[in-house]
Amino acid sequence: MFTGVWDLPWWGYVAYALTVTHVTIAAVTIYLHRCQAHRALDLHPVVSHFFRFWLWLTTGMVTKEWTAIHRKHHAKVETAEDPHSPQIYGINKVLWQGTELYRKEAQNQETLEKYGRGTPDDWVERNVYTGRSMLGIILMLALNFALFGFIGITIWAVQMAWIPFFAAGVINGIGHYWGYRTFQPEDTSTNIVPWGILIGGEELHNNHHAYPTSARFSMHWYEFDLGWLYIRLLQAAGLSAVKKVAPRIRLDTAKTCCDLATVQAVITHRYEVLARYAKSLRRTCAEEIRSLKASAVNVDRDTIKRMLHMNAGALLATERARIQEAISSSAVLATVYTMRQELADLWQRSTASSEQLVHQLEDWCLRAEATGIIALQDFSRRLRCYA
Numbered sequence: 001m002f003t004g005v006w007d008l009p010w011w012g013y014v015a016y017a018l019t020v021t022h023v024t025i026a027a028v029t030i031y032l033h034r035c036q037a038h039r040a041l042d043l044h045p046v047v048s049h050f051f052r053f054w055l056w057l058t059t060g061m062v063t064k065e066w067t068a069i070h071r072k073h074h075a076k077v078e079t080a081e082d083p084h085s086p087q088i089y090g091i092n093k094v095l096w097q098g099t100e101l102y103r104k105e106a107q108n109q110e111t112l113e114k115y116g117r118g119t120p121d122d123w124v125e126r127n128v129y130t131g132r133s134m135l136g137i138i139l140m141l142a143l144n145f146a147l148f149g150f151i152g153i154t155i156w157a158v159q160m161a162w163i164p165f166f167a168a169g170v171i172n173g174i175g176h177y178w179g180y181r182t183f184q185p186e187d188t189s190t191n192i193v194p195w196g197i198l199i200g201g202e203e204l205h206n207n208h209h210a211y212p213t214s215a216r217f218s219m220h221w222y223e224f225d226l227g228w229l230y231i232r233l234l235q236a237a238g239l240s241a242v243k244k245v246a247p248r249i250r251l252d253t254a255k256t257c258c259d260l261a262t263v264q265a266v267i268t269h270r271y272e273v274l275a276r277y278a279k280s281l282r283r284t285c286a287e288e289i290r291s292l293k294a295s296a297v298n299v300d301r302d303t304i305k306r307m308l309h310m311n312a313g314a315l316l317a318t319e320r321a322r323i324q325e326a327i328s329s330s331a332v333l334a335t336v337y338t339m340r341q342e343l344a345d346l347w348q349r350s351t352a353s354s355e356q357l358v359h360q361l362e363d364w365c366l367r368a369e370a371t372g373i374i375a376l377q378d379f380s381r382r383l384r385c386y387a
Contacts, residue, residue, distance in 0.1 A: 004149035013148065017155045021162040022200075024058045027051040028066075028167055029200035029227040030234075036063055036119055037070045040215035041231060044239040052120065052129065057140040059163050060133030063125070065106040068116030072105070073172075074212055075115070077187045083111075084172040087188060091177050098168030166199050175205035182219060183210035184274035186311055194223045201225035210271040211246035219246060252387035258362040260354055265386035266361065267347045273383070274344060278308040280379040281336050288332045299326045299333070307337050311344050335371050339364070 008016070031051035034040045043051070055061050069083050078087045083105040086094045094101065105111055129136070140159065144152030170192070179190030189209035196203040196217060204217040204225060211219075218225035234240035249269055255262070266273055285308065289299050303322045312320065327334035346360055361383075368380035 002145075002149045004145065004147045004152055006147045008148070013151055013155065016148075017158050020058070020155075021159055023054060024159065024163055025166070025198075025200040025202075026227065026230055027055050027058075028163060029202050030230060031055070032061070032063065032066050033070065033202070034215050034227070034231070036067045038213050039118075040213050040242070040244050042241045042243065043234070047234060047239050048120075049124075052125075056129050056133070056136035057143075058136075058159050060137045061163075062106075062130050062133065064112060064116040064119040064121075064130070066102075067119050068112045068114070069102060069105050071115040072111050074209075077189075077209075078176070084168070086173050086177050091173055094173035094176075095169045098172050099164040102168055167202070171199060171202045171205060175202075179206070181206050181309075182275060183207065183271035184278060184309055185209045185271045191223075194220075196223070196225045196227065200230075201227035207246075213244050214246040215242045216245045250387045251382070251385040253385050255385050255387065258358055258365060258384055260358055262384060262386050263354065263357045263361055266383065269386070270344075270347050273386075274309075274340075276382075277340055277343065277379060280375050281308060281340075281373075284373060284375045285333065285336060288330055292330060297329050299329065304333065307333075308340065312341055332373065335373060336376070339368055339371070339376065 030041075031043065031048060032055070035043050035048070052063060055063075072081070073083055073085075076082045078085045080088060082088055084094050084098055084101045089101065137160065141153070141156045144156045144159075146152070148155065174192055175190055176188050177190070179192040180194075181190055183206055185206070187209060189206045191206045192203040194204070201217045201224075202208075204219075204223060207217050207219045207223070208214070215231055216225060216228045217223075218228060231240055231242065235242060247268060249272065250265070285304050286301075289301060289304060292299050300322060303319065303326055306315065306319055307323050307326070310319075315323070323337065327337050342364060346357065346364065349357070349360070352360065365380040365384055369377045371377070
């Protein structure tokens, strides 16, 4: 039986398989995702083409297709036009058949033309990579077989399954279904775990949806983004240039009223603002629910949680009906809900002038502090300090 030209102990084959699949993960998160789809960094042409070539060998993916599909995902997130939303297709479909959804959308020429602009269009891309995806995959199979013999076929199979499962399945599926949320963007994105190692930092999916053009996905001291570490190493070697990272929140505790800097900071950090609002008012809502139950008024806790975390437009009709029923029985819950929706509306008023936005935010803070709800008053005072 042919054993190839490279004879390794069992752990050597495992190490090789993990190494080559990890290079593929790095290529996806650094090149396809952060560089091509979101333009968060520039890569040296040698590094860029290596990643392009490696992805052709190990996945058969075309840069324009992946980039276009991902950009459309952000533009149409969790609507009927989202290419791979578990809210639309169901978690099992996206987790186990995410590649099929990718291939289906890749056939949509309107998607490719509208969202795939600015991707490589050189001779190699047009005459080698595009339209010849299977050639790269077959070459990878031949290389593995030449190196390791029949065990190389097994390694190749692992390579072929790695990205479809972890990227197309886990990130697109579980990353919009299960995990923790640091920010409150207008979708259900989650951070699967705080340590982005196995999938190169893509585990921090909620952070990414909050700041999609940031080259760094980690936002807190306890979070780790391996892809960002690689980018920094490439940068130190002069092989990458970071264009944008998520800004840090700055507070000026001396401020007592809103100004243009406040508005700009609140809009920039709007998803953090909404997350902090939900966290600040959580105890108030819990105490109100207990008070209502003591008066024989039953309020669903999960409904109130959704009320704190989602914009009205993102809620199902049945959820909105349950919320209306809940807030009709409590002035406190009604105030918390109304103030949350009004706050979220502030940065959606694209036609308002800067002066109008400052006035509207200051008016919101004044009304929040006049409610008599201590947690809401404290939140408002902190909001004024954004700088």
